[in-house]
Amino acid sequence: MRLLRFGPEGQEKPGLLDADGNVRDLSGAGVPDFAGAGVSLDALDRIRALDIGSLPVVDAPGRIGACLASVPNFHCIGLNYSKHAAETGAAEPEEPILFSKASTALSGPFDKVVLPKGSKKGDWEVELGVVIGEECLYVSEAEALSKVAGYCVINDVSEREFQIERGGQWVKGKSAPTFGPTGPWLVTADEVPDPQALACSLTLNGQVMQDSSTSDMIFGVAHIVSYMSQFMKLVPGDIIATGTPEGVGMGMKPQRFLKAGDVMEVTIETLGTQRQEVTAA
Known part of the structure; x- marks a missing residue:
């Protein structure tokens, strides 16, 4: 569905x-x-x-909102694609890097992305979203995918100065309102037989910036869900953004960041396409 x-x-x-x-x-x-x-x-x-x-x-549905009305937790995985880790100059992590976005970052797939006050380094990240459908704690990797309700497209919009140069945790650079476009659809898990075989891409003003596949993930969805459940209880409606492939603005030489008027189009095979215009606060 x-x-x-x-x-x-x-x-x-x-x-x-x-x-x-x-x-x-x-x-x-x-x-x-x-x-x-x-x-x-x-x-x-x-x-x-x-x-x-x-x-x-x-007949005329009009605006399509986020495929989830709200989320108990907006979890994220960092540096989870081999080529993305390489473009940032980081070593591949030995265990998944866990962080979060504020749940108030959730927004519609076609809503505007608003750069926050003081933003200098807004960035884009196409990501596979995983929505939990059943409580899981200490779940095995073999059982993990059976706890997934479905999948969706996420643009894990980031402010790199807030994230990296302002100290503390990454959450500061990930959590501005509109920094979590999600949808257009929640595609139930039975429609996605292999979450590690999905093409994913992002264009900026019509130029392809990211063009990869979830097969490049360092830690697959089953591993991520099982791993996280060793440290916390995952509950229905939790969403996990599973990391982004190479091609982000921070990794370019010279670096390139979002500005008002930019247009992002974000696509994952089977899961649909988003489109956001960037504006300033």
């Missing part, structure tokens, strides 16, 4: 993209908004049991 949320910001309704590309309204079928228990494996099974053809078609 391809699940989405449509409508003005703060008034989104849950929907489903049918086989013909029509948006079907789920709000009258007792389906809660997509957050927390609303994206649990049980909740997804209840949606599958609906007669999709009987649901109303939305």
Whole structure:
């Protein structure tokens, strides 16, 4: 299934993209908004049991919002692609690097990205998003993918000066409002048989900046979910941004950073495409 949320910001309704590309309204079928228990494996099974053809078609869905209404935790993995680690001059990590974005960074896939006050080094990062569908603690790698509700596109927008040059943790450079475009769809896990075989790309003003595959991940999705569950309980609706491939602005020579008027298009095979215009606070 391809699940989405449509409508003005703060008034989104849950929907489903049918086989013909029509948006079907789920709000009258007792389906809660997509957050927390609303994206649990049980909740997804209840949606599958609906007669999709009987649901109303939305002729003009308008704005597509983030595919999740909110997230309990917005987890992230750093330096998780071999070529990206190389372009930053960093050694490949021996264990996954864990950090977080503020949950308030979550935004729609076509909403504007707003560079925060004082921003000098805004950057782009296409990432595979993993949405947890069942509580997991101390889960094995063999069982980890069975806990995944689905996958989505994330642009892990970053402010590199805030992240690297201002001391402390990376979260400062990752968490400005609009720095977490997510969607357009939450694609359920059964539609993605191998999360390590997805082409991913990002263009800036029509120029290809990132063009890679999730096969270049140092730590795959199953390993990440299992690893994280050794340190914390993952719960339904948690999202994990699993790292970005090479081609970020920070890694270019000379470096290149976002400015007002730039347009990013972010694509992952099977999961859809985002588009954001950059503006300044």
